[in-house]
Amino acid sequence: MAQWNRRAVIAGALAAPVVSSVARASGEVRIPVIATEEAFATPELMAALDAGPPGMTDAEKAYTSLLRGGTGAAASELTRKLCSIDARLEDMDANGVDMHLLSVTIPGPQAFLPEEGARIARQLNDGLTAIIQAHPTRFAGLAAIAPQNPAAAVREVERAKQLGLNGVIVNSHSFGEYLDEPKFRPILAALEAQDMPLYLHPRSPSQAMVGPYVNFGLSGALWGYGADTSLHLLRMIFAGVFDEFPRLKVVLGHMGEGIPYYFTRVDNRYRNLMARGGEKLGLKPLRQGPSEYFRTNIFITTSGTFSHDVLRYCVDILGAGRILFAIDYPYERSDEAMRFIRTANLSQADAERIAYRNAQELFGIKNRAFPGL
């Protein structure tokens, strides 16, 4: 086991020439960093979200408005960071982050009626492509889609591939509906056919679920986000989505939204229910145990979960090949995330996988950011 911070030097692209020579002289290896759950927005999107679109619950409106403030003069520092490329690059350079894989902030196009949602997704993806073309060594990106408009979402997945985007983000439910619903199968088929990984990102629970989460801010990142997103992924597993689309790849943030901690219980209770006629509850035979889809179809990231103990546990049960570094900028602090990954007790090979190699392979990000490699 090599200490990351003794054996390796991580540096941002800005500092690369200096650090590379230092690294060469001392025999250290420079490990680049790709952060894979990094939120962005446009002022137009923020204004449309502030207008109270129909796909948001009152709890979600209250929570996001507390976090992000209003638009214009009332806009918070967070909103400014979401919308500013200059502020983002400054933060990346100051903290040694080579690349952000950008994705639209919650709830994105999923807050809007089907036609408007599809239009907003197209606009966001055109804007995202322009950002990446202006800074090809610093940014890659996940396309936004509006699943509530399945036909348009399929077209947008195909168009995003043509634009060179690296995958797709879905901010959990769309008007309370999860991706296991049959109406969304064409979207999953398009993701698989285009080899576009799906980042299943949290948002506040749906109207049907949010009731007891309203108090104490529990509907947000404190607990509700993970509760809704873990439910979403489990619904997809138990609906047999990964048997139907065996090459579909799904990424969960926040170290798997708690699910890895429950592997034993989920597998055990699934077997128990199936032995007692679980079909009566809608369960079906799966090709493999529920948790095994985390070895074949599912990846997790470190966003917002900067704990060495949790990372150790996830490396032990999943392997470093399934784990990607993420910050969750600007909702989380880059310095905290970088201190966490720099001081993690990982082998050189595992550190490289988690810091950037897995992201390069999964999202088709070439070595363009790292001329020294």
Ligand code: MN
């Ligand atoms: Mn996030």
